[in-house]
Amino acid sequence: MGSKWSKDDALIWLSGGGLVLCFLMVAGLVLVIAVQGLARFWPQDLTRYVLRDGSIILGHETSRAGVRTIGSAGERSVAYRLRVETGNRERYPQGYVWLEEARIAGQDNPREAVVVEQVRAGEIFGFLDSFVDDGAVVARGYDAVRAHYQAQYPELERLRRQRALSIVLSSADGRQHTVSLANVRHIYAPNAMTAWDRIRHYAAGAWSFLWTPPRDENRHGGVFPAIFGTAAMVILMSVVVMPFGILAALYLREYGSPGPFLNAVRIAVNSLAGVPSIVFGVFGLGFFVYFLGGTLDRLFYPEDLPAPTFGQGGILWCALTLALLTLPVVIVAVEEGLAGVPLKLREASHALGATRFETLWRVVVPVVLPSILTGLILSVARAAGTVAPLMIIGAVAFAPELPVDGVWPFVHLEREFMHLGYHIFDTGFRPAGGEAALPMAYTTTLLLLVIVVVLNAAAIGLRSRLRRLYSLSAGQA
Amino acid sequence: MTERTRHRRMDRRRLMDLLVGRLAALGGTVLILTILSVFAVLLWVIYPLFLSPAEYRWGISGPDGSEPGQSLLPLIFGTLKGAVYALLFAVPVSVLAALYASQFLPRTLKETLKPLVEIMAAVPTVVLGFIGGVWLAPYLASHVFALFLAPVSISGAVVAVFVLRHRAPALFRVFRHPGREIWLLLVAVLAGGWLALECGALLEAAYLHAGYNTWFKESLGITYEQRNAVVVGMVMGLAVTPIIFTISEEALSVVPRSFSEGSLSLGATRWQTAVRIVLPAAGAGILAAVLLAFSRAIGETMIVVFVSGNVPDLDWSAFSGFMALSAGVALELPNAVRDGSLFRVLFLAAFLLLVSTFAVNTVAELVRRRLRRRYA
Structure with missing residues (x-):
């Protein structure tokens, strides 16, 4: 039995198809990133x-x-x-x-095939031939070399400084290849690995991705300096953006009296929110780097000129530029919190003789605190994912020196730094390491995506809990 | 407590109140100064351009030929091309999606949808650009027929599943519950996509002699560039979809229920009501959404850097690349000599971006306000 249907209902379905299509496309792209990014550390059979x-x-x-x-x-x-x-x-x-x-x-798939991870010049695939100690062959054949290597592994650091240790590999077509142990990071035989070995290998790879600097023109190693640089820049930015954002929101909702000035502030917030990020980068270059930085150099570091100290891109200028970019995010979040505070609370406080500030400090701020946190989280997520301004001011492909270290004055605000998002651009756009750097770029992309999505989900969860709270307290009236 | 100490304490409390009020006003002032100084700094760098001949002003060549000039015309063209293709993809899909979400989706599902859209909007554009340039562009370059077929096959599959459900309702009893049809839609869209890929492969086997590049040249007389406007349209379209969806959905939801109830009681179907009554009533809001998406697409940088190919050509073809103003600034400014002609021309490019997004945003805001006032 067929029920009646019209052309119209089919059109409704088609419009629903639009909705589903959007989500599927985003989900598909995320899936590609996840698969490619996660597959990187899994040892593959030779x-x-x-x-x-x-x-x-x-x-x-x-x-x-x-x-x-x-x-x-x-x-x-x-x-x-x-x-x-x-x-x-x-x-x-x-x-x-x-x-x-x-x-x-x-x-x-020969069981004896090994992968030798080198410190420089990438990986070598081959077969273990012999172990050479100061010119003398001490072991020959797969099992003997492997046993010898593993027996000496705990002392390897010390031994290879004292003696010239090397391993001779033969490639598949029989050519010999000598690798100094000083240049070997790790040797493993993927075809002989059990599932448990593979999982351990995977975990070790993922761990070193998070905690080591990149090697070999970004083809191998990790992204630790980029994670550190992003975190340092974001903290610096929060220190600047939070006070100004909260003050501006307080002015808009609490202190400002209606008039042309309040309107001007409101228009300024809206315009700031619409400025493209790249324009902030150009402004940051013209104002912070060349004007402020140049002035600071003339005043405090004249002996170094013409080599710039603050007059070039650096972590401080990036933090300030991104602070401007995320200012509207903080203001909107805090304003929403302020708007949600029930009027009764304020009225009760005023009725007891409190001034505006006392009401604000003792009554409003405790209620608004989670909204301020929401603003902070959202601005951090925004700053971690914004790359365009950093291309112009201060993020670099490789910065061996971290912006915070043990050398006085410990925090080096003028230094260039590595940033996760910029790292994706650098490894994905015109990779110096060629296509071999792309797997690393996928993993970095996945990391950034996870960070940003987790931060946003946290902010959304926090906000929806708050809204329920407000509606509950309003309902009790 | 004596009278005097009480007075003093009162004064201190008033002083604190005043101080915080002033600080808050300072926060507001900083905001105004920021937006003004953005304009001022850009103008300060570019004003020398306006003192020199017209050629130099548009960055067609440097003053003494010592520095390679950068013409802005192809870049302006590229920015518009990218934005237009993004809107061509995003507007139909997201307006239909908003219409469906606001008129036909149950409330509970709509509530779970909102955070998803918000997270979609938060995906960094460098992530979209990377995956678009490195994976999607090469993938589409080897599945061009499937790309052509996809719109037809996906809508065909949706309609087919719909018809099937009505012909054989017993098969789909599980999905009868309102809101569960969304799962059925999911299956339909996936099936449509799969069908496009399969048929594309069949067509390739039948018509393709030696790859798509030759086919494009022989059959259509154009060159196919891997990083082209269609891919930009798809990726940037995805980036602006949440904006259009959120704002149009809001505009469609504030249309008074009496409108649609009146229409339905006069015998119009649900679709007729949605398209002929609700959609026009929310027209201004949807226009505002499209304008905001346009301004986002103009200013968007990372996606065009990765996906557009960055070739400053004047070519409307969907399968050729382009270079956008924002990408030009991002890629060239790090190499520009300070205060050189290229430096100033790139600042001019940034200024053009600033002014055009500012203008479009303002118009969108005015349109939105008018709509809000009408139904307030």
Whole structure:
């Protein structure tokens, strides 16, 4: 039995399709970031490809693509090829090769294949051949070298300073390759790993991503300086933006008397909220860096001129610029909190003889405190994700010196710094490390996305709890 | 307590009150000074441009040819192109979504939707730009037919599932509950997307000899650039969708219920009521939403940096790249010599962005206020 339906109901469904489509597209993009970003630390099996011409290549497949060709008789065919990550950048400068499937004669996953993570120059895939100690071969073959390496591992730091230790690897096609142990970070045999080994490897990789600086032109290592720089900049920004934001919100809601000045402040807040972030960056360059910074240099660091101290991009100027950018966010959040305080509370306080300030301090502020926190969280989330102004003032691709360290005066406000969002731009846009840096960029993107989404979810949760609270207290009237 | 100490304490309390009031006013003053100084600083840097010949003013060449000039015309064009494509994608989808959410979605679902939209709005644009430029652009470049088919196949799948539900209601008893149809829609849209990919692959097998680049040149006579206006439209469209959705949804929700009740009682269907009565009544609000999205798209930087290809061409083609003002400023200013001609021209670009977003925002705010007054 079919019920009656009209063309109109189908149109309603189509409009619902618009809603669902938006969410699915965002969800899809987030899913791609999550999959690519999370897969990075999982040890992948090494495959040995034997080609028809007799050459052998060791690596792991990253993707498969079809190439369309048209034969002499006009017949169409698709040839598939594999993109195989090869490591060994001395031999394969790109770090990968394309293998046509038709050229592959056979493949296997040898258990003895190892990955050697080097401090410099990336990874090497190969087979352990021998362990060399001051020119003398002390172990030969996979098991012996591995046992020797593992036995000496606890003392490795000390030993490799005293003696010239190195490992000889043979690549899949039999070429010998000597790696000094001073340049080795880690050796593992992915094909022989159990699931538990893999999980431990994954956890160690994720941990070092969070706590170590980048190595090898951002292809390996972690993003610790970027996390630290972002946090330092955001704290500095909050110190500036919170007092001004709260004061401005108080003026708008509590102290300002209706008139042209109040209107002007209101218009200023609205205009500030609409200014594109890149324009703030340009303003920051013209005003903070060149005008304020230049003046500070002339007054306090004349001996260093013409080399600028504060007259170049730095963490302080970035913090101030982002403070301007997030000012409207704080003001709107605090204003909303102030608007939600029931009038009865104020009236009761005034009736007991309290002044405006006393009412504010003892009655209104305790109620508004969570809204202030909401404003802080939202502004921090905004600042962590804003990149455009930082491209112009102060964030750099690689800054070995942190803005806070043990050297007097400990906090170096004039220093350039690394920022998570800028790091994504740098590794993703024109990567110095080529395509090999992209997996790292995905992981950084995932990290930033998680931070921003968690912060926003916290702010939204806090606010909805507050709203329930207000509506409850209003309901009891 | 003597009379004197009480007076003194009173004075101190009054003084504190006064002080905090003044501090608050100072906060307000700082705000006004900030927005004024943004204008002032930009004008201070660019005013020398206006003292020199017209060519130099538009940054077509430097004064003595010593520095490579940067013409702003292709960049202005690129900014408009990016914004137009973003709106072409975002406006239909998000206005339809807002209409559905405000008129046909149950209240409880709407309440769970709002935080989701808010989080969607909070996704940093560098994240969208990165994934758009590094993953989506190459992906679409190898699935062009699927992209062409997607609008048809997705709407087709939605209608098909709808018809099926009415022909065989027994199959869909689980989804009869109001609000559960959203899950059915989800399945339909996914199925439509999958269908587009499959049919795209079939078409590729039938019509594609040697990749899309050759096909574009032979069949349409245009070049296909991987980072192009369509991809920018999709990614930037997603970035501005929450703005259009939130503001239009609000505008549609404040239309008095008496309007739609009157229409329904006269025998109009739910869809007729929504489109012919509620939508026009909220027209000003939707216009404001579109204007705000336009101004966001003009000022947006990271997405165009990643996805537009940054080639300063004057070409309306959907499959070619462009360079936007904001991207030009972000990419070139770090290399510009201080107070050189390129430096000043890029400040002029920033000033153009500032003035145009300011103007569009103001118009949008006025339109919104008029709507609010009408139904207040």
